[in-house]
Amino acid sequence: MxxxxxxxxxxxxxxxxxxxxxxxxxxxxxxxxxxxxxxxxxxxxxxxxxxxxxxxxxxxxxxxxxxxxxxxxxxxxxxxxxxxxxxxxxxxxxxxxxxxxxxxxxxxxxxxxxxxxxxxxxxxxxxxxxxxxxxxxxxxxxxxxxxxxxxxxxxxxxxxxxxxxxxxxxxxxxxxxxxxxxxxxxxxxxxxxxxxxxxxxxxxxxxxxxxxxxxxxxxxxxxxxxxxxxxxxxxxCNLKKGLNKTNIIVLELKDWNSSTEERIKGIPMVENITSRFDDIAQRWEVKIHMVNGNDSINDLITNIISTNNKIINFRVEEPTLEDVFISLTGKSLRE
Amino acid sequence: MELRNYLIAIKAIIKKDAKIFFRYPANAVFRIVEPILWITPVYFLSKAFQINGENIGFSQYSGTTDYMAFLVIGSIVSSFVSAVMWGMGFSLKNEMDVGVIESNWLTPIPLWVQLIGRSIFSLIMTTVNALTVAFLVWLMFGFNIAGGILMAIVTLLPMLIALYGLGFGIASLVLITNNANNIIDITNFCLSMMSGESFPITVLPRVLIPISLALPITYGYDAIRGILLNTKTLLPIPVEQGILVLFMIIGIFVGYRILKWVEKYCRTKGNIAFH
Known part of the structure; x- marks a missing residue:
């Protein structure tokens, strides 16, 4: 049996x-x-x-x-x-x-x-x-x-x-x-x-x-x-544990465009970037996966500020299954 | 055990179809009114051709002067033919459109049993409908039958069972093409045209008569009229009944094989998933 x-x-x-x-x-x-x-x-x-x-x-x-x-x-x-x-x-x-x-x-x-x-x-x-x-x-x-x-x-x-x-x-x-x-x-x-x-x-x-x-x-x-x-x-649990060296950094920004995205991608340790526009709050939510991200947060913030972008909010999140999916495919589940 | 489950399923399908049918009350009324609407102008037209109340020309071909009885019997038999085809083909299409076809295919009841179940309610309604229409037409226009109703039913039965084979074929076409109305309409029209639903086939052009004679349904119409109206039959009635029994055996076997093949085809192509 x-x-x-x-x-x-x-x-x-x-x-x-x-x-x-x-x-x-x-x-x-x-x-x-x-x-x-x-x-x-x-x-x-x-x-x-x-x-x-x-x-x-x-x-x-x-x-x-x-x-x-x-x-x-x-x-x-x-x-x-x-x-x-x-x-x-x-x-x-x-x-x-x-x-x-x-x-x-x-x-x-x-x-x-x-x-x-x-x-x-x-x-x-x-x-x-x-x-x-x-x-x-x-x-x-x-x-x-x-x-x-x-x-x-x-x-x-x-x-x-x-x-x-x-x-x-x-x-x-x-x-x-x-x-x-x-x-x-x-x-x-x-x-x-x-x-x-x-x-x-x-x-x-x-x-x-x-x-x-x-x-x-x-x-x-x-x-x-x-x-x-x-x-x-x-x-x-194990799927999320697989991302334990990855920090999930979420930025809420006034503006977001492809040139800024390219610039951020150039930062060492950045693995994946996904973004979506929140119609209600009228702001961009950008999720960035960074390996050992604590070391590169300064670089990240500096790069965004240098594009004259306004950071409305900033947080570090625990990995979710969506992050596992992003880490594996480079895209969001909603795409 | 399987047979018991199949019978339970068939009963459940009949009950379900009956409930849905009577939740649209206009359906029931329309099914009685529609055949009378079809027959009425033909009756008056035939009356216009009568001499001293008899259709002399018509009797030369058919052996009876009672065109109304000839027509009513053809119409009743034809409604049974339609009931099997619509009962199988259209109900399948309807289940596709409503979205419940996959739910039904997920039950442990084979498709052929489900199709039989669906056609039975249609046949029950057709029987009730045919008797009501015949009674109303008799009241309105009057016609005579010679008797032999039991023998006519015995003749009709193998033809109906054989039509289940045709019904399986129609259902298969509906599954492949995802289209019911056109397929059933065309098949129905061709069958009634070629098998003499409302006229003796001897009036057909010579080139069409072999086609008509190749259709077993032709012998069904002919034998039943021969029994009920003493009309001239194409072949002796027992021979025509034998043809119908043979048609029943071959029709069921061929129809079943086609349906099984198409079911496999649809499960491979994913056809049912896309309806």
Missing amino acids: TSYAIEVKNLRKEFEIKKRNGFFKRNKKKEVFIAVDDISFQVKKGEIFGFLGPNGAGKTTTIKMISTLLRPTSGTAIINGINCVERPMEVLKILGTVLTGERSIYWKLTGRENLEYFAAMNGITGRKAQVKIDYLLTRFNLDKRADETVEKYSTGMKQRVALAKALIADPEILILDEPTSGLDPQSTLNLRELILEIKEEGRTILLTTHYMEEADQLSDRIAIIDHGKIIAMDTP
């Missing part, structure tokens, strides 16, 4: 891209887009494994291959010892999946009717189904509006119905694709608490997200994925 709930080995997915010239002509030369590039990882039973990466990194494609919706170009995905391609129906019996987007349930049915339908699709009917549905509706705080059609629910409620739907057959493994995407902050917090509760029941959870704080808060281990490749994999 394997100790891994999910074992992915050299998984690869290529998509053919058809390009068009004008209205009718199709480019004869077919291009191949590699969405997932030879990735391998294992998820231990009972852990939350986070898949962190920007949009388009290959997270959803990986999830779809594991949940049998997509056939891999090569490689294998094994769920509890069962091959996803060879025995998909058996895999689906032990897997609960919530895909991204709120339209994965029937809006013209009530929350209760949705759960009744998906329970029956998993072979659960009668008294057993009713008990399970009542339990899930209460647990997910949907019981008071269980008999209203889903179209009248908020986005957070719809997501909770989708999660309850995935749990209806009591799956050992739960796959959640961007579960908090599009939710308001309070709904996000509530859903994250629910996910942790589900983990406490002993279920294995594979979670994708592009929110680094979500991956950090929920995951026992994280794989960081970019351009279809896993570029780092460890516990959140």
